[in-house]
Amino acid sequence: MAVANFFERTLMSASQAIRGIEPAVAEARLADSIIEVVYDESARESGEGRHALDMAIRLLARLYPAIRVIGDADGDTFRQGLEDLATSINPSIDLRPRRKATARLVFGSQDPGKGPPSIFVGSDGWIAKVGASPEGFGSSNLPFGAGAAACLGCANLFRLTFANELNATIDADARLSLFDFSTGLGSVNGPKLFKAALDDIPLVGVGAIGNGVVWALSRSANLVGALHLVDPEAIELSNLQRYVLPGQREVDRQKTIVGKEAFGKGKLEVKAFPVSFARYVADQGHRPIARVVVALDSAADRIGVQSALPRRAHNAWTQPGDLGVSRHDFLGPEACLACLYMPQGGRPNHDQLIAAALAWPTDPDSLRVLREMLANGQPVGELFVRQVAANLGILPDSLLVFADQPLESFYVKAVCGGLTLEAVGNRPPIEAPLAFQSALAGIMLAADLIVEVAGLRAPLPTKTVVDVLRPVGSRLNVRVLKPPADAPAPCICTDADFIKAYCDKHGMDVPAPLRVADRGPVQDCVPSRSATTGTTRHGIAGARGTSQTAGSTSADSGSPSTSGDRPR
Structure with a gap:
């Protein structure tokens, strides 16, 4: 399997999105997937189509070990550019898989015909379109609808890849306006030209x-x-x-x-x-x-x-x-x-947050150990890592690479970075989108x-x-x-x-x-x-509560709550 050198993090993110799936099952499912990216001349010659294809390759190359790019007969240079982009992300990606495709993402106005389950991607200015039949692209050069359509298309592919676990259908005829976030037939398009x-x-x-x-x-x-x-x-x-x-x-x-x-x-x-x-x-x-x-x-x-x-x-x-x-x-x-x-309510101290994330005992002596490790800045060591893995009920392999890190760095990279994902007891799950x-x-x-x-x-x-x-x-x-x-x-x-x-x-x-x-x-x-x-009321319903994660410094996301998209 031509996995990326960051595939373990990808696997963890996929496992988190599908609560209850074993990482080995998720790995096997992704390894068995052959994704075709199919586009026609209308997509290649459209500014929106090129935006959508660019984003799709950037997303697929980070998730699937094997993709096949199929373009129109006159677009060899463009197709090569997409493949080069995929290789720049994952040099080990298989771009010439011998097996038949398991699913495909289709860009343009034409239906490629018989084949694997297909998700059709298109856009019209500010409006992203995803469905079960050709969607086509508008004549603008706006990236908003096109980029969003690529994201929604890849999300549908993910739902298709893990259909049994997610129990979710794909979008049959979805519309999402990036102009005012209206949806369906009532999606509002905005002006194509503005300053x-x-x-x-x-x-x-x-x-x-x-x-x-x-x-x-x-x-x-x-x-x-x-x-x-x-x-x-x-x-x-x-x-x-x-x-x-x-x-x-x-x-x-x-x-x-x-x-x-x-x-x-x-x-x-x-x-x-x-x-x-x-x-x-x-x-x-x-x-x-x-x-x-x-x-x-x-x-x-x-x-x-x-x-x-x-x-x-x-x-x-x-x-x-x-x-x-x-x-x-x-x-x-x-x-x-x-x-x-x-x-x-009250906000826990930093050592208490780390203890909760590592399923570490919270009695005074155990917390004192963490405080001393935070203070002296020495590497946590293999024994500590194995103890943490045992506490969390996970294999230590993914964490051992951080054994030479001090505790703060171990917490940021291994925990906040998404390698210890599932909730243990009252410990909130760490997010790795x-x-x-x-x-x-x-x-x-x-x-x-x-x-x-x-x-x-x-x-x-x-x-x-x-x-x-x-x-x-x-x-x-x-x-x-x-x-x-x-x-x-x-x-x-x-x-x-x-x-x-x-x-x-x-x-x-x-x-x-x-x-x-x-x-x-x-x-x-x-x-x-x-x-x-x-x-x-105050708070963000549907985007979780308002608890905090201390010790993070910058750069990404997180719903109104803990960590979200860690920057690290």
């Missing part, structure tokens, strides 16, 4: 979701102004499992530099800031930030961004159940970014940003939620309200001092206190993952 000025907008986190944002923005014409890429970390080999931009050559390079290079030359000025957001804010002289794009991996980091008091924030997350985007003002009745991530989940969240985030910046439509309700392991739902947008100022866990956006500081920063008058009547209707119900609308 958007990004006025020194920071993208905080250039991990998996941040990669999706960069992929989409770098393929968007008529962007002017400046985009700041903020992330202190370098790309690691394990990141290739879900980051759509880098290949093998980008390992150990700074994420911000790789992101900047994706843009090439254009009217948009892209600046790399390989520092933490706190350092970025300080280096910028604590200037007012009109708009910020957030692709971070922890509740604490997101609250930190909101604490810098940007005027408008755009956020995205992934988690096993769903993915989504949210958009936030600081004033007004709807939740600010921090509202979605405020901790409920699949590439198509992270990429779709990033493309949605980029689209939401551009539509608002260009003034193409009014702002949407607080959040948009999609479950890619189920058919696309009918209503995805949900309004989330602030907690009242006297709530057990009030947010900074209801604090008079923070409100005054926000207004002073942005040259605004301090508003009158928010009355209960201004908050609009409040419902205690929790909307479903795939068909959500309406209003919810």
